[in-house]
Amino acid sequence: MNTRKNHAYLMADYFRSYIKIFPHKISQPNFKSILPRLTMNKIQIIVTVFSIIFMSCTEAQQKEVPTFMNNQKNKYYSTTDSNKLKVSNEEWKKQLDPLTYSIAREKGTEYAFSGNYWNHFETGLYRCKACGQALFRSNGKFESSCGWPSFFEPIAPGTLSYAEDHTHGMHRTEVKCGRCDAHLGHVFDDGPAPTYKRYCINSVILDFEGENEVSKTSAAKTNSTDTATFGAGCFWCVEAQLLQLNGVLKVISGYSGGHVKNPSYKEVCTGATGHAEVVQVVYDPSILSYDELLAAFWQTHDPTQLNRQGNDVGTQYRSVIFFHNSEQQDIAEKYKAQLNKEEVFHAPVVTEISAFETFYKAEDYHQDYYNNNASQGYCQFVIAPKLEKFKKVFKDKLKK
Numbered sequence: 348m349n350t351r352k353n354h355a356y357l358m359a360d361y362f363r364s365y366i367k368i369f370p371h372k373i374s375q376p377n378f379k380s381i382l383p384r385l386t387m388n389k390i391q392i393i394v395t396v397f398s399i400i401f402m403s404c405t406e407a408q409q410k411e412v413p414t415f416m417n418n419q420k421n422k423y424y425s426t427t428d429s430n431k432l433k434v435s436n437e438e439w440k441k442q443l444d445p446l447t448y449s450i451a452r453e454k455g456t457e458y459a460f461s462g463n464y465w466n467h468f469e470t471g472l473y474r475c476k477a478c479g480q481a482l483f484r485s486n487g488k489f490e491s492s493c494g495w496p497s498f499f500e501p502i503a504p505g506t507l508s509y510a511e512d513h514t515h516g517m518h519r520t521e522v523k524c525g526r527c528d529a530h531l532g533h534v535f536d537d538g539p540a541p542t543y544k545r546y547c548i549n550s551v552i553l554d555f556e557g558e559n560e561v562s563k564t565s566a567a568k569t570n571s572t573d574t575a576t577f578g579a580g581c582f583w584c585v586e587a588q589l590l591q592l593n594g595v596l597k598v599i600s601g602y603s604g605g606h607v608k609n610p611s612y613k614e615v616c617t618g619a620t621g622h623a624e625v626v627q628v629v630y631d632p633s634i635l636s637y638d639e640l641l642a643a644f645w646q647t648h649d650p651t652q653l654n655r656q657g658n659d660v661g662t663q664y665r666s667v668i669f670f671h672n673s674e675q676q677d678i679a680e681k682y683k684a685q686l687n688k689e690e691v692f693h694a695p696v697v698t699e700i701s702a703f704e705t706f707y708k709a710e711d712y713h714q715d716y717y718n719n720n721a722s723q724g725y726c727q728f729v730i731a732p733k734l735e736k737f738k739k740v741f742k743d744k745l746k747k
Contacts, residue, residue, distance in 0.1 A: 421442040447551055462496065469557055475526065476529075477552065480527065483548075487499055493547060497545050499538045499545065505525055575627075576626070580648050586717070587716070592744055593635065594633075595628060603623060604623045618662050623664070624664065628640065645682075669701055676700065
């Protein structure tokens with residue numbers, strides 16, 4: 348294929364990304380039949396016009412994106428600190444290289460197909476280059492042919508913030524880093540399932556951390572396990588689902604949140620003990636983060652139902668998160684607020700978020716109930732369908 352046709356096909360993909368955003372403004376012709384006949388001068392004019400539309404604030408040439416952890420001069424860059432940053436642009440200018448600053452603080456846009464990560468699919472995660480906040484995982488990335496890195500979901504709700512953008516005569520939703528408010532790109536409603544979103548992000552503002560580096564960073568954070576405690580209705584159902592996740596070492600069914608010591612299942616079922624049916628999850632945070640565990644928790648039940656789950660009615664079936672430390676509390680509260688802000692569910696999330704006090708292990712016959720009673724009617728008609736749905740949603744995070 349000659350050079351002119353190569354340029355033509357490149358422009359065809361570029362036009363298609365524009366049409367996805369403005370389908371009402373342009374009807375899609377057969378680009379492969381039209382563009383090869385254009386002269387190179389015309390193609391250059393088209394490139395210039397579209398550059399003016401999409402580019403803002405910077406005419407700098409694309410520079411090599413620094414590799415992960417090569418950000419030591421930036422004192423605000425951290426892979427462990429998630430506290431909100433309030434830093435002036437004058438200070439950011441001292442910390443960031445000129446190109447990163449123009450994207451992050453002046454809302455610039457790199458040229459399409461020019462960044463390091465638009466066609467990059469190595470396993471790992473993508474951090475904000477300005478502050479180190481984890482933003483996206485590689486398993487949430489897809490090939491969109493638009494010329495910029497594209498993701499269908501962030502690593503967790505709350506890691507991003509959003510703002511309306513009416514510049515250049517367009518109506519778009521700006522995507523910013525939830526920690527430092529750096530401009531990342533825009534989000535569109537033309538992505539793949541299950542979110543149907545396309546987070547179109549500048550490569551320049553991303554810092555990629557490969558799988559081996561992720562493991563080293565996680566190992567540096569902890570060499571131990573962590574514990575989470577959730578109530579989501581019948582603990583048989585919740586236990587069966589969370590046990591599927593890679594990184595979950597143990598799930599124990601029991602009771603928590605009440606005032607009666609060592610309650611029996613029969614006592615809890617009366618609703619008079621104050622306890623909820625819960626599961627205590629022991630997991631490896633170097634493999635599975637608390638954010639990811641929360642994402643699974645929301646999926647196990649309907650968190651919009653107050654003091655019930657389906658036909659199971661009473662405070663013992665309430666949706667509840669018992670946090671074990673201030674970090675878990677902060678993550679859970681932000682996650683819940685983000686779910687309600689984005690109206691992810693059909694009604695507001697009513698999940699209780701309370702401090703963990705005491706856990707009472709349930710009777711032995713409740714433990715690993717689904718695996719031990721898979722042929723029973725409740726397991727076949729109630730737990731099994733939930734389990735299959737859960738496996739489909741979290742197929743990339745299941746135990747092998």
